[in-house]
Amino acid sequence: MIRLTTRGAGVLAATAGLFVLGHWAGYPFFLAIAGAGAGTLIAAIVVTGRRPRVAVSREVYPDRVERGRPAVATLRVRNPARRRHGAFTAGDRVGAATRTVGIRALGPHAETAHNYELPTERRGRHQVGPLVLERADPFGLGHRRLTTGETATLWVHPRVHVMSPPGGGRPRHHHEGAAVDDRLRGSNDLREVREYVRGDEIRHLHWKATARTGSLMVRDYVDPHQPRFTVLLDSRLRGPLLEEAVDTAASLVSAAARADRPTRLVSSGGLDVDTGGGPRAVRPLLDALCVLEPSSGPALVPEVLTRSGVGGLAVVTAGGGPADRAAVAALRDRYSPLLVFVLGEAGTFGGIPGAVVLSVSGAADAARxxxxxGR
Known part of the structure; x- marks a missing residue:
């Protein structure tokens, strides 16, 4: 939609006034001036509403990048017409910011590419594009914002510090009651029959289910001797403190998953990502942390962690009250080892029996x- 500038609004008001005055008083001169003003406004609308006839596409490389690492966007503009297209200036949106791009004149069916660096200082999932064009008429009466072209997505992951993989936790058989999660895989205990995914072992194919459903089906087994590593992130934090906590959690789950440990990421705000471990598990874990927002709930430990527990647990927080300490202390019989990373002073978390409490200044200190x- 066209927006009139201050000058354009003045011309519109003067045109309306002269038209009324000329029509009421019978002065053709005023009507002629009003007609010229109306014609100028119509021409401004036509000029500003004209969209450049170009095809716009973009690529982002890499599409997932660690916070602070370089990422580049390639903007390709092609003239699909058989006539020459004039040069123009546009802005390419990158999240909440806009990058100015000067597009040179293009001959028939010509194409040009523009490369520019993307900002990666802020964690999150950022939309790159569309191309934004600010069109204005030569008289400065109006302007219009137009968008064209496709969009791409840039995932800025948390910063990952090198951590040694977690050691093996306390194995617990899955028949020892409801306290143990039944989603571990790998033994001769059948958990379910599910659809085949790439990477499953062929020897686990369930031929009867395959014939019945028409799709490849495999047996999914439980491994009671393969405890998972769980990270609990205190998402009640805000600002730089939350970013350091997210970086610490990202470093922990990345180390565990890359060591082929079943890894689970839980936040006090309700996030729960459970993976089977392996290099492929790192992306969904980091994607979840990429879009994590602060939560407002009062509790540090979600109820889901009090119902099941296998393997080790690392809690990343910045301190809390006696209720938080009691909730973490209640987990020590379900998880082994139990570690608490406290950003700042240990405070009330100091001295939890059976737990290792580490006061750290940030994610880098936590990794160190x-x-x-030597876990």
């Missing part, structure tokens, strides 16, 4: 302290 434990 974790590696020093």
């Amino acid at each position: 302290r974790w590696n020093a434990l």
Whole structure:
């Protein structure tokens, strides 16, 4: 939609006034001036509403990048017509910011590419594009914002520090009651029959189910001797403190997943990502942390962690009250080892029996302290 400038609004008001005055008083001169003003406004609408006839596409490489690492966008503009297209200036949206791009004149069916660096200082999922064009008429009466072209997505992951993989936790058989999660895989205990996904072992194919459903089906087994590593992130934090906590959690789950450990990421705000481990598990874990927002709930420990527990647990927080300490202390019989990373002073978390409490200044310090434990 066209927006009139201050000058354009003045011309519109003067045109209306002269038209009324000329029509009421019978002065053709005023009507002629009003007609000229109306014609100028119509021409401004036509000029500003004209959309450049170009095809716009873009690529982002890499599409997932660690916070602070370089990422580049390639903007391709092609003239599909058989006539020459004039040069124009546009802005390419990158999240909430706009990058100015000057597009040179293009001959028939010609194409040009523009490369520019993307900002990666802020964690999150950022939309790149569409191309935004600010069109204005030569008289400055109006302007219009037009968008064209496709969009791409840039995932800025948390910063991952090198951590040694977590050691093996306390194995617990899945028949020991409801306290143990039944989603572990790998033994001769059948959990379910599910559809085949790439990477499953052929020897686990269930031929009867395959014939019945028409799709490849495999047996999914439980491994009671393969405890998972769980990270609990305190998402009640805000600002830089939350970013350091997210970086710490990202470093922990990345180390565990890359070591082929079943890895689970839980936040106090309701996030729950459970993976089977392996390099492929790192992306969904980091994607979840990429879009994590602060939560407002009062509790540090979600109820889901009090119902099941297998393997080790690392809690990433910045301190809390006696209720938080009691909730974490209640988990020590379900998880082994139990570690608490406290950003700042340990405070009320100091001295939890059976737990290792580490006071750290940030994610880098947490990685250093974790590696020093030799887990």
